Amino acid sequence: MAQFICRDVSLGYDGEVIAEHISFEINAGDYLCIVGENGSGKSTLVRAMLKLHEPMSGEITTGDGVSRTDVGYLPQQTEVQRDFPASVREIVLSGFTGHLGARPFYSREQKAAAVRAMEQLGIAHLARRCYRELSCGQQQRVLLARALCAAKKILLLDEPAAGLDPKVTGEMYSLIENFNREDGTTIIMVSHDIAAAVRYATHILHIGHKRNFFGTKEEYIKSEDGRAFIQLSGEDEIRT
């Protein structure tokens, strides 16, 4: 059974449609990349899947026993965070807020799990450092560690490589690939980077102005939309 099912979803703001007729299914262990031009509604779709945004029509359902606490989210960075005084440890721990319920404080197990998440992402030595003093790559790792604390079943990543240099971007992608391959975490990633999308993903959702594409990576590369979009982004970079 699918973890996420989108049926004929239309998205928009204030009555204005920005994307429509989006349909797809995601199963456990899939690696889905959502691609498309700027403003095509990629981030909005992710927000709709998290119930942060109401679709204008259609429905998004979860299955396979997926609940809110199974989904970890890595949002795009906000203005507020750039000068926010918080230690790495505090931010990673805050991934557990969704699991707190009525309890006011984190449990010992949660604190230990936060340490493990930091170790997994190679940021354990930064635990006491201030978030705003870290490099972009380190900041993204912190937010990824927080997403891991929130959930291990599904990770929804909104442009995890935004603002990173090529080397750090590569490291970020291989970290994400590891979660997918070794822990069986379902990955849903919004990306500008079509080369990385066809390299790592198992499935592609292309949101276009005229029509959408959803299918496996192999189908996408052969499809008309895929070929056009890949060519636009520079064919030479593509390795599958």
Added chain:
Amino acid sequence: MSVSLIFEKLALYFEYPFIRNALIVGVLISLCSSLLGVTLVLKRFSFIGDGLSHVAFGALAVATVLGISNDMIVIIPVTILCAVLLLKSSSKAKIKGDASLAMLSVSAMAVGYLILNVFSTSSNISGDICTTLFGSTSILTLSRSDVWISIVMSAAVIIIFLLFYNKIFAVTFDEAFSAAVGIRAGVYNMLIAIVTAVIIVLAMNLVGSLLISALVIFPSLSAMRVYKSFRAVVICSAVLSVLCSAIGIIISILASTPVGSTIVIANIVTFSIFSAVGALVGHRRGA
């Protein structure tokens, strides 16, 4: 004046219950305002405190004219209501959040001043207004019930803050993430707004409605110059705020200066010191 003379004078003053009350209430209010201040500054809500203080002034004017003896009973609910409305309106704004706030606060000021001028039975209207705006003496003329209301409300604020500390942190740092993991960010924003309203009303006694913002923003801004984790910033700003208020109250008693401005100036001096320290530490680390 020699040091021993000062202490003698202080000891004498502390015999008076109204001085002790002023210190207790001053310390509690500044503790509460600094706790919330960190969140307000980080959420870019500092201006809400300012706007609400003007609303509280308007409500106070109405309460005074109506001759309600315990004015807090009127002011607190009105200010809370405005806080809730402001937050609601800024989330789905026809008029932008800051503009509607500015509108509300100047309207409250204008209406409040007009009402006081036209209907007040007091012989010293401008004195009364000066007191509410700058809190010149009201901290020293607290009634017994004022003191108790302040104590109970401060205790409630502190308990709420401690219980929801982790969730407040999460919502402040990243509202989208918190909402995604099932924290009702709207509810916490509302909680923050309500608690802010309560603190503003309480703090009006201490520094007057025009100077409240200073009490809310200065301690956290000072703490942020030096400390790098949320918890350290919260603790440091609480300590700074309490110290500045206590020192301000004592200086104002000794030197007969207005309480509110003295406290704010203590905060300004602290901010300068912490900025210098922060710059120095940052510079050394950079080198």
